[in-house]
Amino acid sequence: MTETTGCDKKVPFMKGAKVIAESLKREKVKNIFGITGGAIMILYDALQEYEKAGELNNILCRHEQVAAHAAEGYARASGEVGVCMATSGPGATNLVTGIADAWMDSSSVVALTGQVATSLIGGDAFQEADIIGITMPIVKSSFQIRRVKDIPLIIKMAFQLARTGRPGPVLVDLPKDIQVGEDEVYFYEGELEIAGYNPNIKGHPLQIKRAAKALLEAERPLIIAGGGVTASNASPELIELVEMLGIPVVTTLMGKGTIPEDHPYCLGMVGMHGKMCANLNINKADVILAVGMRFDDRVTADLTTFLTESKIIHIDIDSAEISKNVLVDYPIVGDAKTVLRQLIEGLKTLITSSSSNSDKKTAWQKRIKEMREACDCLEEYEPVTPIKPQYIMKELQKVLDDDSIVVTGVGRNQMWAAHHLRIRKPRRFISSGGLGTMGFGFPASLGAKVAKPDSWVVDVDGDGSFLMTHQDLATSFVENIPVTVIILDDRSLGMVRQWQSLFFEKRFVETDLGTVPDFVKITEAYGLEGIRIENPSEIGPALREAKKADHTVVIDIAVDKNENVFPMVPAGGSTDQPIPCEPWPRRYKK
Amino acid sequence: MTSNSRKDGNENQVRKHIIAFIVEDRPGVMARVTGLIRRRNFNITQISVARTQIENYTRMTFVVQGDSRTLEQAIKQLRKQVEVLKVSELKPQTSVVRELALIKVKSPDVNARNEIIQYINIFRGNIIDISPTSLICEITGDSEKIDAFLKLMNSFGVIEVARTGITALVRGSEARPKIPETPYLDYV
Incomplete structure (x- = not known):
């Protein structure tokens, strides 16, 4: 590309589709999952040059829903932004389920959709769908680009929003004439300062201090680790904290793997089909540290019997999650990794040689250990027919x-x-x-x-x-x-x-x-x-x-269709009263 | 909304709330904002929207019905929208609140007209249009004042009413919500 003198980033009269391709490359996008169509083929045409150079790779899917889920799988496995792409109308609406899924599970996904030309928008043109309107409640943000010169800024914003803070899907709608049109453009470097978007990263020091004290004094502490621990790559900090204080951990479905599940303090998944040892202990805890989780109903079951006796510390980057379903005692808004690090440092200053385990805490750890072992029942299942x-x-x-x-x-x-x-x-x-x-x-x-x-x-x-x-x-x-x-x-x-x-x-x-x-x-x-x-x-x-x-x-x-999944906390039931799995009463006789 | 029973005080009481917020003046912002409030099962009873003293920034004032905990949730959700810069709940006790109403009322004869004019004067309103059998007046004040005036006019026959919905400013020298100084990103 030729660069003008005077302004080193300004490129004279670049075609919109190429500006998009160039912007994607600058966001370090390597793979796109998508399907072409009438309103996005211009962009695909421009991408070919980048594909040939080995800079961008499109994986041609057979259904747009697949493209969106694949982008999610890509994002969650890699920690990078997953990109899916579809044409206007039905292409865009087929992405919707995947976008909703990414929204609910906070997956960083950028969805690019073709759109009819700006002159036709609103006139029920062929393959027109108001995808911005349709997806409004299920995206972190969305943009319809209306000027070629806005492309680099909007694509940059989209990726920054999808990747940072609480990750989530961002949709960028690309009218056909914007892909065809040419204009002078400016490519931005570094992070944008966005007036309405300031995710809080560091936890409030006073709250950290109070939380650290509560954790240290707890007799029956328990951590609930959720998907936010994965999203912020906070596993090392989680494990350090667990080992520092000897705190048992339950994970949500989204938090699986944030602590090795054979770790002596990991009780496994909690919730509707969680481990007996996880569900039967959650309400016994006196202090709960909930990290990067949102007290979903599949975790809490009946709220009136959930954590009624415990003090709750809740770390989440999204302040709207604090006290949404469960009122908490120590809210800490911030990034899981950063806040857990702050907590660990705070605890280091509090821990003295005299603050060794109380007898009550040791008894709690012993109980956890026994129940955890009782849950370890997989070896009991034999190779029978029909297969279990x-x-x-x-x-x-x-x-x-x-x-x-x-x-x-x-x-x-x-x-x-x-x-x-x-x-x-x-x-x-x-x-x-x-x-x-x-x-x-x-x-x-x-x-x-x-x-x-x-x-x-x-x-x-x-x-x-x-x-x-x-x-x-x-x-x-x-x-x-x-x-x-x-x-x-x-x-x-x-x-x-x-x-x-x-x-x-x-x-x-x-x-x-x-x-x-x-x-x-x-x-x-x-x-x-x-x-x-x-x-x-x-x-x-x-x-x-x-x-x-x-x-x-x-x-x-x-497999045996009559084999049901147990344990099970029936919807609306209490986590204290799961229908146990078959081995449990035999294996835990207390 | 569901809540943990253990610490619920009287937060579930449904009442009227005034929320004011500063948004970027871009297409679709109103749809985003009202959609969010609808999702929380809130009823918006009044909306007023217009530009502020600074280019590209719009002030919205909503009156919504709901309990305070749900309102807090709605405000937090509103703050997450990229185009929404600042949100504040304005308490009626510490704010000035005004609404404008245009009222077209029947005035078939001189007696009726004179009586209406007296009421308008008492309410410090203005007549802004007059015809042989009707007149249009404007009344400014809080919603209760306008309600009271309308009640008086009913005996003459109200033909139609246009009310703006309230707008409000906090008393004192501070600005709430304050427009942030972060530069405006130029895109449409």
């Missing part, structure tokens, strides 16, 4: 390594994976938490694999969930993105079936999916490898083979 889903988790656990990434569908498959698999590092467990989007697993696994090509990426999915987005096996084949898909195939919409079985007197309405399809044939139709397993002894070998494979393998495992 828990046995698949047992076999999968043996094949997973620390850097393997587990992605899940939504439903019972998701909860078995979340409940049983022990994840040892952050960003290694990716699931649709807030929105609970069936069809999320496979696309997100593709995104995760693109982000981490050296990791084994496993999608633990359900037959219902996988069918919603399986057409992108084509993308996996054509773009050569090898993942392993494990279908826990119960030929039903299993989670709803479970609710029918428990709360609807076994009236199985509209949850039986019948005998089709043949997942092996489907997979083979896309040029990939499909395996059907009905004998449990084949699971381990198949997983080990799939891990080594250089192509996508779909392992369709027939």
